[in-house]
Amino acid sequence: MQPFVHETVLAQAAITALDICPSGTYVDCTLGGAGHSARIAAQLGSTGMLIGIDQDAHALAHARTVLAPYAKQTRITLVHDNFRHIAHVLADCGVQEADGVLFDLGVSSPQLDDRERGFSYWDDAPLDMRMDRTQPTTAAHIVNTASLDALTRILRDFGEEQCARRIAARIVHARASTPIERAGQLVRIVKEAIPAAQRRTGGHPARRTFQALRIAVNDELAALSEALDAAVHALRPAGRIVAIAFHSLEDRICKKSFQNHVQRCNCPPRAPQCVCGMPGQLCAPLPKKIVPDAHEIARNARARSATLRYAIKANGATRTI
Numbered sequence: 001m002q003p004f005v006h007e008t009v010l011a012q013a014a015i016t017a018l019d020i021c022p023s024g025t026y027v028d029c030t031l032g033g034a035g036h037s038a039r040i041a042a043q044l045g046s047t048g049m050l051i052g053i054d055q056d057a058h059a060l061a062h063a064r065t066v067l068a069p070y071a072k073q074t075r076i077t078l079v080h081d082n083f084r085h086i087a088h089v090l091a092d093c094g095v096q097e098a099d100g101v102l103f104d105l106g107v108s109s110p111q112l113d114d115r116e117r118g119f120s121y122w123d124d125a126p127l128d129m130r131m132d133r134t135q136p137t138t139a140a141h142i143v144n145t146a147s148l149d150a151l152t153r154i155l156r157d158f159g160e161e162q163c164a165r166r167i168a169a170r171i172v173h174a175r176a177s178t179p180i181e182r183a184g185q186l187v188r189i190v191k192e193a194i195p196a197a198q199r200r201t202g203g204h205p206a207r208r209t210f211q212a213l214r215i216a217v218n219d220e221l222a223a224l225s226e227a228l229d230a231a232v233h234a235l236r237p238a239g240r241i242v243a244i245a246f247h248s249l250e251d252r253i254c255k256k257s258f259q260n261h262v263q264r265c266n267c268p269p270r271a272p273q274c275v276c277g278m279p280g281q282l283c284a285p286l287p288k289k290i291v292p293d294a295h296e297i298a299r300n301a302r303a304r305s306a307t308l309r310y311a312i313k314a315n316g317a318t319r320t321i
Helices: 011-018 035-042 057-072 083-092 109-113 139-145 148-159 164-175 183-193 207-218 220-234 248-260 294-299
Strands: 025-028 049-054 075-080 098-104 235-245 307-314 317-320
Touching: 011 035, 011 098, 011 235, 011 307, 025 035, 025 083, 035 049, 035 057, 035 098, 049 057, 049 083, 057 075, 083 098, 083 220, 098 220, 139 148, 139 164, 139 207, 148 164, 148 207, 164 183, 183 207, 207 220, 220 235, 220 248, 235 248, 248 307
Parallel strands: 025 049, 025 098, 049 075, 098 235
Antiparallel strands: 235 307, 307 317
């Protein structure tokens, strides 16, 4: 297994949005390479606390090494779990409210680059795509057992693939004679299904198919919706929730989740906190999103699709940004 090397996207923007308090409690729901967590821990004092959650055991092992130096100055707890269980994680840690919660979504660079994980369409690897390798369902299982209609829905809804039905039909036809177990097989099937004119535009022709299967394998969108709602409820007044998304489906859920918590508020839109006393957890619609600048994109091409949104909870309501 190769080293876990990951360049953190929108690192400073995320830390600025969290507005770290040295005595605060912060939850990194997508610990990964601990790039964000290390920056959070560096600003925490002896009464502060960092809780890191990740469903990838390889990432957790790496994060323990990265965060070990900070354990001398603050409390650090790392948990192997899905972030959809954030409420249970906080309860197990004896935490009633958090000052900040961070989500850095999607697949990490080490997961993409480790060919044995099967996330990439560039390598002929086993079709796995599990972020938590203790879970039973792999991409190969879905590809070889899902019905034509189910495959079509996965490719259409999770990959926004225009040729979803054509690709699904090709998969069903191909697997009837030979099981589809490797990424190379699937890539060839997708290329055969997509018309030549469409293959010449929009990047790698299998990109949307692989994204869709990864999301399906890990139940990513449902888990994200559950986790965002639970995180908003877990915030203390003035606490902050930060979400970095890497494709439109994730970003849409983040934006909608924040907006779904909006309740009536008579305060001016740019007021730093709600003083009108109206109920609710979000008290203003989402204005702007934050994206990487040209320098970060030039340094790390995988940052180009990143979008950061955050919300601030104050006096029983949350103002979103």
